Amino acid sequence: MSDSSPATPTQDLPWHDAAAQGQLDPDFPVGVDIHGHKLGLFLLDGEVHALEDICPHSYALLSQGFQEDGVIECPLHAARFDIATGKCLVAVGQRDLQRFPVRIADGRVQVQIPIVKAAV
Numbered sequence: 001m002s003d004s005s006p007a008t009p010t011q012d013l014p015w016h017d018a019a020a021q022g023q024l025d026p027d028f029p030v031g032v033d034i035h036g037h038k039l040g041l042f043l044l045d046g047e048v049h050a051l052e053d054i055c056p057h058s059y060a061l062l063s064q065g066f067q068e069d070g071v072i073e074c075p076l077h078a079a080r081f082d083i084a085t086g087k088c089l090v091a092v093g094q095r096d097l098q099r100f101p102v103r104i105a106d107g108r109v110q111v112q113i114p115i116v117k118a119a120v
């Protein structure tokens, strides 16, 4: 059984501003780009979930897919993923999606993602 609790924050990673909480809609995901990381923000049962936004099958943004009953369907070839767990539900999706810790602060959605700094 997959864990549907929110992804666990990591103490060493900074929080990044992703969107206004008011932008989120339970029927329409929001795609964001945070320092080159494409994430999909999903509102499900009042809770915000952040998942990688690029479909593992090929290049499509899942945030442009169809969200219903806790599942996001890829707009290209209909891979389906559980929003709460990131679990891949059909073979074409190839693997589970990475989940990222989320918090709400002052009406803003913040996520924790590992940012790799470019060498100078």
Ligand code: FES
Pocket: 055, 056, 057, 058, 059, 060, 074, 075, 076, 077, 078, 079, 092, 093
């Ligand atoms: S790109 Fe998502 S299922 Fe093919």
